[in-house]
Amino acid sequence: VNDTIRFVAGRLAIAALFVLAVGVGAFALVRLAPGDATSHLVLTGADPATIASERARLGLDLPLPAHVARWLAGIARLDFGESSRFGRPVAGLVADRLGRTALLAAAALLLAVGIGLPLGVLSGTRQGSLLAGMIGVLSVAFLCCPPIIATLGLLLLAAGTGWLSIAPGDLGVPLLALALPLAATFERIQSQAAGEAFDSANVHAAAARGLPRSRLVWAHAARQSLRPVLGTAGVMIASLFSGSVVVEVITSWPGLGQLTLEALLSRDLYLIAGCAVAGASLVAVANFATDLLRAAADPRVRHST
Amino acid sequence: MGIGVYSLWVSRPERQNVQSDALAPGGRLIATYRTEPGTFNRLIAPQSAEELINRLTNATLVRVDRTSGAVEPRLARSWTTSADGLTWTLSLRDDVTFSDGRPFTSADVVFSLRAAYDERVKSAIATSLLIAGKPIQARALDAHTVAVVLPSPFGPGMAILDALPILPQHKLQPALDAGTFREAWGVTTPLQDIAGLGPFVLKEYVPGRHLLLGRNPRFWRTDAAGRQLPYLDEIEIQFTPDQNNEVIRLQAGESDLMTDRVRFEDLALLEEAEDQGRIALHDAGVSIAPDLLWFNLNPQAPVSKTKPWLQATEFRLAISEAVSRTALVNTVFLGEAIEIAGPITPGHGDWYLEDTRPPAFDPDAAIKRLQSMGLTDRNGDGMLDDARGQPVAFAALTQKGHSVRERSAAIVQEQLRRIGIRMDVVALEPRTIFGQWSAGDYEAVYFGIEPDSFDPGRNMDFWLSSGGFHLWNPRQATPATSWEARIDQLMQKQSTTTEPTERQRLFAEVQRIFHEQVPALYFAAPKVTIATSTRVKGVTASPIAPSVLWNAEMLSLSASSPPGR
DSSP states (O other): OHHHHHHHHHHHHHHHHHHHHHHHHHHHHHHHSSOOTTGGGGGGTOOHHHHHHHHHHTTTTSOHHHHHHHHHHHHHTTOOOBOTTTOSBHHHHHHHHHHHHHHHHHHHHHHHHHHHHHHHHHHHHTTTSHHHHHHHHHHHHHHHSOHHHHHHHHHHHHHHHOSSOOSTTOSHHHHHHHHHHHHHHHHHHHHHHHHHHHTSHHHHHHHHTTOOHHHIIIIIIHHHTHHHHHHHHHHHHHHHHHHHHHHHHHHTOOSHHHHHHHHHHHTOHHHHHHHHHHHHHHHHHHHHHHHHHHHHHOHHHHHTO | OHHHHHHHHHHSOOOOSBOOOOOOOOOEEEEEESSOOSBSOGGGOOSHHHHHHHHHHOOOSEEEOTTTOOEEESSEEEEEEOTTSOEEEEEEOSSOBOTTSOBOOHHHHHHHHHHHHOTTTTOTTTGGGEETTEEOEEEEEETTEEEEEOSSOOTTGGGGGGGOOOOOHHHHHHHHHHTOGGGTTBTTSOGGGOOOSSSEEEEEEETTTEEEEEEOTTOOOBOTTSOBSOOOSEEEEEEOOOHHHHHHHHHTTSOSEESSOOOHHHHHHHHHHHHTTSEEEEEEEEOSOOEEEEEOOOTTSTHHHHOGGGGOHHHHHHHHHHSOHHHHHHHTSTTOEEEOSSSOOGGGGGGOOTTOOOOOOOHHHHHHHHHHTTOBOSSSSSSOBOTTSOBOEEEEEEETTOHHHHHHHHHHHHHHHHTTOEEEEEEEOHHHHHHHHHTTOOSEEEEEOOOSOSOGGGOHHHHSTTOTTOTTSOSOSSOSSHHHHHHHHHHHHHHHOOOHHHHHHHHHHHHHHHHHHOSEEEOEEEEEEEEEETTEESOBOOSSSSTTGGGGGGOEEOSSOOTTO
C-alpha cells in the first residue's frame, strides 16, 4: 500500500511540476519575444501614451519575474487573467475549448486503438502474408504523410465525395485526421510486439496443447503484446494533442488548438499561457492515467518508483 | 511559366465587378472568415472581424462607395456646408428605427461621436475621426438635424463620417457614463441586448463555429424598385481559420463566399471551377494596399552610424533599378499584378499619377550608382563592401507564413545578390514586426499596410513626418529632411483644400517628390479577385476589405443551388 501511495504521490508531483513548467515557460517565452498584444495599436494610429497605458493595464510594463509572480499568484486564486483579444477571463475561454479538444482527442484515441491494435495483431501474427503487407504499407503511408497534407487530403476527399460533412465543428473529418496516423503508429508497434509474442515459448506451448489459432492470436499473443503499446501510450497521447493543433485549424474544429493559434497571432499573453497550462494538464492527466494502468498491469513499475 | 499564365489571364474574358442579374429575396448566404470577433463593440476593436460585423449591423451618416470612392447619403438624407466650410448641417432620415424599435434621432449621432472621443473608451476609431489632430463637434439642432463643426476645413469632406457607426444612446449611455463602455457588447452579451441600424442583426454566436445574422426587419432602405432591403434572410459567417479549407468549401458548394481575396496560387484552380460553372470570380480592381520595402531612416537609429549608406537616397534608387518588377509580377503574382513605384496605384482611380512609373530594370546602372557611393567589391568575393570594408548587407523583416510577402522578399533578395548586396530575410509574425518597428529596432521591413480609403487626405499619418504611420521615420518633432517638410506642407494644404482639382494638383506634387526620394520601395500592386458561389447575385467587389459584404444589403441568392451542394 505504501508503495502505491508513494507511486501515486510521486506521479502527481511530477504532473504538477510539468504543468507549472510548461505554463511559466510559455509565459516567459511570449513575454521575451519582441512585440506584444499592443503592437497592433500602431495600426490604428494610437499615440505612444495610449499604447503605454494599455501595456500597463496588461502588466506588460512589469519586469518579467514580477509579472510571472503576479500571474502565478492569480492562478492560485484560479484567476488566469483576462484575454486581451477577447476581453474575457481566460479560464472561461479555455474551459469552453478544452472540452472540445478532450472530446476530439478521446474519440480519436478510441478509434485509433480500435483500428490500430487489431490490425497490428493481424499483421504481426501473419508476417509475410499479403494482408500483413498491405496493412504495413498503409500504416507507413499514414506515418510518413505530414499531418497537414493528410488532413487536407481527407478534407478534399470529404468535400469531393460528400461522405462526411466539412462544416466547422463537425467531428468526422478532424476525428479521422487525428485518429488514422495514430492508428498507424499503434499498428506498427503492436505488429512488432504481437509478432514477437506469437513466436514466444508460451504461445508455442499453448499451440502444442492444441489450442486453435484464433485463441493463440487473440487470447495469448495479443494480450502479451499490449505491454509495449501501453508503455508508449503516454508519448502517443502527448503527440495527439500537439497534432490536434494542425488538425483543428485546418478542419475548423473549435478546440484548444484553434484558440491557441488565435492567441498566438494576437500575442495574447494570458490566453497563450492559459492554453499552454490547459494542454499540459491534459497531457499530464493522460500520462498519469497511463502510468496507473501500467502499474496495475505490471507491479514492477510501481516498485521502480 | 509565369508568362504563360499571364497570357492565359489576358486571353480570358474580362471579369465584371458588378453583377446585374435579376435579384430574388430570401435565403441564407454562407460566408467563411478566418478570425473571430473579440467583441461586438466596434468602437474598441481595430480588427477586421469587428469591422465586418460593424458593416453588417450598424449604419453611418454617409457611406463611401467602396468601388468609386463617392460619398453617398445614408442616415443623413442630405446636407449643406457653410460658406467657410467649417460647418455641415445634416438633415437626418426621420423614418428610421433601431432594430429594437426605438427611433433614431440626432441624439444618437451626438452620443456616438462622444463615445468615440471619450478618453476612457480609448476607441480604435478615434484617430480616424480627427482633423489635424483635433476632434469634430456635433450638435443636435432638432430631433433630425445635426450640425457638425470641423476644427479646420477638410479636403476629404463628409467621407470622414463613414468611419463612425451610429450607436443607440438608449442602450449604451449608462455604460459610457459609468466608464464601462469598453466592456459593453462583449461576445458574451445576450444578442437581443444589441441593437443597430444596419441591414442585419445578430442572431446566434457559437464561438469557434459561426455567427448567424438575420435580416433587420426595421432596416430603413429600399431598392430602386421600392423593395425592402436587405434581400437575404440570413448571413452565416463560419469561422474557418485555414484558407485552404475555405477554398475547398467554396469549390464543394459548402459556402458562398470567401471574405478574403483569392490567393494567386489558388487562381488557376478556381478559374477551372469557374469554367465549369461551379463558382464565380469577381475582379475587384487593382489593390490600393501594395507591399513595400522600407528602411529605418531615423537619423538617431544605430544603423545611421554603423551603415550610413542604408539611409542614402541613392541606395534606395539603386535597389529600385536593380529589382525586376516584371520578374516579381510573373513569379509571385503569376501575372496578376501591375508594376508600380509608389503607394498610389491605378486602384486609387484619379489619384494615380501616370508619370510616376517605375524606373527601367537596369542592374548595371544600379551598380554604377552604388559605386558612386563608395560601395564596391573590395575583397573579390563578388559582394559589395563599404568604405570600412564591411559587407553591404542588411536584414529585412517580413511576415512569416504570408506566402506573397515571403516569396516577394526572396525575389528581391536574389536580385540584390546579383548586384552584390546581401539582404537577409527574417520572417516573423506581424506583432513581432510591429514591436521591433515601434522600438526602432530594425534595418528594413517588407510588409503591407491596408488603407480603408482611396483618398490620400484620409491617410495623413502616412504622409506627414509627424504621423505615427510615417513608416520610415515616424513621429518626427520637426521634419528630418527638406523634402519631408515640403510634403508636410503640401499634404496639410491638400487636406484642408476642398476644391477637387487643386487637391489633385497638390497631391501630384507630393507623388513626384516621393518618386524622386523613394522613402519606401514599391514593386507591384496585385489585382484583387474575389470568389463566390454562382448563386450569389448583386456582388459589387471592392479592393477594400470587406470586399463583398461591405454592400451586403444588395446581395441575393439565385433560387438554384450550385453544383456540389
